[in-house]
Structures are given as C-alpha cells and as structure tokens.
Amino acid sequence: MQYRQQAKSSHMSTITIIGLFIGVAFILPILSTKEFISIPDSFQQLNTIFLSILIEAIPFVLIGVLIAGFIQIFITEDQIRAWIPKNKLFAVFMSCVVGALFPACECGIVPIVRRLIEKGVPLYAAVGFLLTGPLINPIVIVSTYMAFGNDLKMALLRMGVGFIAALVIALIISYLFISNQLKSETHLPTSKEKRQPLRVSMNSMLKHSIDEFFDMSKYLIIGAFAAATLQTYVSAQSLLFFGDSIYHSTIVMMALAYFLSLCSEADSFIGASFKNIFPTTSILAFLVYGPMIDLKNTIMLLSVFKTRFVFILFLLITFIVFLFVSLTSFI
Template sequence: MIRRFEQSLAEIVGCIILISVIYLVLVNGPLTITRIQLPESLLAFNTIFLSILIESIPFVLIGVFIAGLIQVFVTEEHIIRLIPKNKFMAVGMSCLLGALFPACECGIVPIVKKLVHKGVPIFAGVGFLLTGPLINPIVVASTYMAFGQDVRMAILRMVLGLIIAIIIATIISLFFKGNQLKKSASLLEMNQAIARFPFSLRMKAMLMHSIDEFFEVAKYLIIGAMLAALVQTYVSTNYLAGIGEGIVYSTLIMMGLAYLLSLCSEADAFIGASFHHVFPKTSILGFLIYGPMLDLKNTIMMLAVFKIRFVLFLMIVITFIVFSVLMLVHPWI
C-alpha cells in the first residue's frame, strides 16, 4: 500500500510539473520556438485550456475526496436509512440533498458514482447529479450577483432547475433499474474488511482511494477541457448569436453554447449575463440550467463511468425536458 501511495504521489507531482512547464513555455510572453512564432489562436487555446483545468480541478479534488469518504466511512446500511424506499420520495430527497451540496458538474460525477456503487438507486443518483451543480448556494449567489442583484433571475434558475431535475429523475426511474455502472462488481467484502480497520488505517485507505479516483477521472476531464477549449477558440459566439432568431432558435443556441463552452457552474452566470441584451430571459435560463446539467466535459466523464446506452438516454431526456419546460413557462418569464 505504501509503494502504491508513493507511485500515486509521484504521478501527482509529475502532472503538476508538466502543467507548470506548459504554462511557463506557452503563456509567459510572445515566445518563439526555433524562431517560429506560435499562432495567436494556439496561445488562446492554451490559455483557455489551462483556465478550464485550473477552474475545474479544485472541484474534482473535492469530489474525489468526498467519494473516498463515502467509500470508506459510509456503509450500505447508512444508505438504506438515508434514502426512502418510496421511489418518488427518494427522487425528491436526492434532489434536495443535491441542492444543498456545493459541487460543480465535474466534481459531482465521482461522488454519484460512489453513491450508486454503494446502493443508491440510479434515479436518485441522477437527481443528485443534476441539482448538485445547478442550485447549490454558491451557484445561487453567483447568479444573483451576475445579474445585478436580480433576485428573480436567481429564483427562476433555482426553482425551474429543481422542477426539471425531479422530472428527469422520475423518468429515469421508469426506464432503468440497475446501477448502470460500467464496473458493477460488488465491493461489499472489501468495505466490511475496511470497516474493521483502525481509524488511522481507514484514513489512509480513504486517501488512497481518493488518489486513484482522481487519476481515473482527471484523464477524461483533460480530454473534455481540450475539446471545450477548441470550441471556444475556433467557434465564434457572435456567429451563434447571429443565427439565434426567435425564442425557439435562441433557446436552442444558448443551450448548445452552454454544452460546448463547458463552463464551471459557479461562474457561468457571468457569461450568461453578457448575453442579457442579445437574447430573451428564457434563452438565458436555457444557458444557465442546461450547462450545469450537461456539457462536453461531464459527458465524457459520464461515458467513462456509466453505460453508453444510459448516458445517451440521459442526454436526450435532459435536452428535451429542459427545452420543453422553458417553452411552457416562457409566457410568464
């Protein structure tokens, strides 16, 4: 176990050194390599890529740390007591718990994976997955500030997001029964063995699990951040805004923009507010609600954790429900 810990620590240090080298080489001034100046677009891509990573990694670290705590200290009996047996009450409970949990769409994936592995029903996991990044206290506060202390916009995002999450989790409960994890092998025997360890050894096991989980998740985060940076660098948002005429098209454009930009949910309100004079409030809400539920980064991370069929179904349901609810409530917004 000590050797494994040392190897993991070496990998962490190596990643930090690599990111530092990339930053120093490509960001500090207009560098030339073998007298060939790097294109401005490449430098912009590098800056956006690193900013997405720097913005996301702290939340991923929090997520894998909590996942480690769940793995070592939360037993199946705890889960059974926490989640109601009634399906609809379980959906409501998971959505409310997610609403109180400060996590972004990246950090929430390993937490949900661990909860589902521990026995939380997949539909309850989806409720937690959707509300955690969307309506936690930090996101509500940032939305309030981004829109010039507009309480109504913050409340609309929170209430509509909660309603949409409950609808989606209920639909998932009707179509999926198993845990839908790619690796569904039971960890019950290992958990029972760890439960008998002294506290110090359990803490060490928790840290080891968090490190393993981080490296499993981080590679998909890097791929997602790279794709999102490519989109932000080479796809013009002005062009997208230009083709978004009418409430239907503008809402679809803003939802697509939220998916491609893959912004952290704690900061996306400030970007959404910049479109306030271009698109109607309904379209802005589409950006604010859809992005935390589904974006390019967390799609890749979910594909690494859950079965492909489940992820594709979830993506379709999220897109359809978010758009449909916004169209229904548009006359009153």
C-alpha cells in the first residue's frame, strides 16, 4: 500500500511537470504563429533543442524501465548474489564487461542500475556497469567507427580508454563507499520465489516499468530543458578563453560533452565535426566523458543517489578521464 501511494504521488508530480513543459514547448509556439504573442528566436531555438533531446532520449528510457521491471519481477536476490564474484576486482571487471556488451543510453541505464542495487548488486559493480554501458556498447563502437570515416583507431581508443577508466573509477568507489548510497528505499514488493503464471508476472512487470518511467521522466525533462538552455545561451566559442593548448582544448571538449548532453549513440558524429578544430586527444575526451557523465544524467543520478556520492563520482570521472585521455597524446 505504501509503495502504491508513493507511486501515485510520483505520477501526479510527473504529470504536472509534463503538463508545464508541454505548455512551454507546444502551446507558446502555436500562439506565436497566430500572432497572439511575440516569442524571441532564441526561445524557438531552445524549444527545438529541448524537444530533440527528449525525442532522442525517451526511447532509451523506455527500454531501461522495461529492463528494470523485468529485473524486479523475474530476477531474485539469490540469483544476483550467485552471479557476482566475491572478489572486488573480478566483480568490477565482470560488471564492466557486461556493460560493454549491453546497449544502453546514459538516461536509460539509471533505472536499471537502481534496480540492480536494490536487488543486492554492490555499488562498485553497479558503477562499472553504469559507466561502460552507455560508453562502449556495440552500437556506440560501430557508430564511432562510421563517424570517423571507417577509421578503427578512434573506436579502439574510445573502447580501451573508456573501459580502463571505468574499471579504475569503480575500484576506487569500492574503497570509498560501503553502503549502496541510494537516496531512499523505495520499499518495492520483492520478487517471489514461488513461480507465478506468466500473465500475472508480465502484468506486474509492466506496472513496475510504468512506475519507474514516471519516476525517471520528470528528471529527464528537467535535465533536457537545462541542457537546451545552456546550448542556446552559452556559445561554444565562449569556452575557448582557456587557450588553445592540448590540455586546454581537452577541458573545453569535456565541458561541451557535459553541457550538450548528447545521446552516446549519436555523439560520435558531433565529435567528428570538430576534427578540423581540435586535436584527436580532445575529441577523444569528448567521446569518453559525455557518456559517463553529463548534465541530464547528473540530475537523474541526483534523484536516485545521495548528493555526496554523485559529487565524488563526478570528480572521479572528470579527473580520471582527463588523466587517461591526456596520456594518449604521447602514443
């Protein structure tokens, strides 16, 4: 009963937020075309970017919440414990490998990771999965290969640097945090050992997926709007005040990756467009950093995990990606 009341409250708040943004995104432009009100061109640009981010991200969120619902109903805590190696290093390595084989976006993977942790997956193993899933899954690697003119070098660099960085970050997390760092317990009904009819189980899975979608989508909307606002009113050229050295340009490209909040399945084509402006090292930083952490992903993580954990994770990702990517300049 308590869980259903929490879900109903979450649904109402999400519907309110969706209604507000629908008003901003659709109704105001319609009124503008009817000449009832005058809307600046910059707002029209913001609106276009906002909708494009949502259209790009929502399918992956839907896939993510369906997988999360499947985990909740069909995967038991005992099965999770049996699959995870006791050794921290092996557990982290396995989680990074599974993430690398798992096609997921940085938005859709957040509800999956939350559900895995609630089922008993250690935080450090979940972090390995969280970081490699959006970064080096097969779809991302193929798109990177194609975006850079069928050049295997950038795809291999992205895969190698990303995997090692994720491995190191997850191992550091294993020593910094003991608890699961979830912001609050959702008190979900546990999956039952007794086998239920498939129709009943599928119905329960869909209910959990719907609840998860309403819970996650409001943070996606807020994050997408924030990213669209920054893209509209903060020019990329304004970031170049750092200078034009390889380290400065790497910082610039990491900042762009964070604030643009692109989907990892498409960011390689944007990164490739900077080939004539920035060195390979800086573009690699753009491709590795963005899928690990960006603005909309940060807001979604803050909705699930404690603020201190998200802040430390952000610092670790930023420092380690910068360090490892910079080392590639000597190759």
